[in-house]
Amino acid sequence: MPPALDFLLIGQGLAGTLLSYELERAGATFHVIDAGHRGAASAVAAGIVNPITGARFVKSWLIDELLPQLETTYRALERELGIDILHQRSIYRALFTAGEENDWLSRTAQEGWSQHLLPSSDLGDFQAIVQDTHGQGRLAGAQVKVAALIRAYRQRLLDRQQLHEAAFDPQHLELRADGLRYGAFHARQIVFCEGYRGQDNPWFSYLPFQVVKGEVFILEIPDFRSDDILKYRLLMAPQGADHYWLGANYERRPADDQPSARGRTFLEDKLSHMLRVPYREVAHRAAIRPAVADRRPLLGRHPDHPQLVIFNGLGAKGSSLGPYFARQLVDHLLRGQPLHPAADIARHPQK
Ligand SMILES: Cc1cc2nc3c(=O)[nH]c(=O)nc-3n(C[C@H](O)[C@H](O)[C@H](O)COP(=O)(O)OP(=O)(O)OC[C@H]3O[C@@H](n4cnc5c(N)ncnc54)[C@H](O)[C@@H]3O)c2cc1C
Structure with missing residues (x-):
């Protein structure tokens, strides 16, 4: 039997990608399982890093x-x-x-x-x-080119035979004293980076996920040119060539992760007060933000099964929170460094 991997990761959105990179840097062995769901937040995000947010112009949490x-x-x-x-x-x-x-x-x-x-x-x-x-x-x-990063990193994992393209089925996970087995994989720990699907994870569904759907348009606007970002009725960000990202709405308790007529109406109404130059709709996309009731990430080991770990809850700010907390989680798992108390899942005791 091959030696156990240090880690098995579930999910290669932004969280799984950044965590893989930190594990690679630290010299840990790992393998990633990812289903490539189309409604993944990372595939739809604008990747904007905004240091001052909210109606009262406050600094984004921990931004410095x-x-x-x-x-x-x-x-x-x-x-x-x-x-x-x-x-x-x-x-x-x-x-x-x-x-x-x-x-x-x-x-x-x-x-x-x-x-x-x-x-x-x-x-x-x-x-x-x-x-x-x-x-x-x-x-x-x-602005972080999230989708391009994930695509390129995915190719690197495939080239190195570190990615298995499939859906993880929790029923086949076998917990053991020295780690876990999942099919042919034998690992010491498993880290769930499942985005909004983390709310259905049988071990971590007790955490207070409060996921929020968002819908966006990608528009081609030929008579327009800006490399900057605008926050006016909608957020508008460049996507390369003549393409622009415009979004998004915030829909709580979403029934699915698909583009909807309601989302379209919301976006078209806002757009009608914005663009007075011709444009063409290239795409209408939707995805679900892995948000949490207290708006803080979810990091740490399961209270009863220390070989089960979560990296989730990046909410609407994955581009800025992801790098810092991926590094912190790896320092915690490999070197015993403490987690930020506001991000540590220990703040939400299991009932
Ligand atoms: C409309 C919209 C706009 C946004 N704009 C911004 C922005 O401008 N700036 C910003 O910082 N953030 C933004 N975000 C938030 C950002 O996208 C998220 O914080 C981030 O992408 C979350 O990454 P993730 O890896 O946790 O989840 P996801 O991107 O959802 O990735 C989860 C991955 O896990 C896989 N997976 C899940 N379950 C399983 C399973 N059982 N088996 C195998 N694979 C599985 C999925 O296929 C997917 O690849 C936006 C989000 C949305 C929806």
């Missing part, structure tokens, strides 16, 4: 720690895979009322915010979209 790690990880992956992954981009945020404008101005004077807020500048082609506002703020954001 997340940014250096995401820069390190994505730049290293760019070199390893020979592709572009991380793009620094301005994010223009429309301000709709005088109150919003005042709040924004007071942020610009606040200590510790200067690296996130940029001086206001010409809107470029966005000028033709943004109307009836009290101006706009400009942020130092970024």
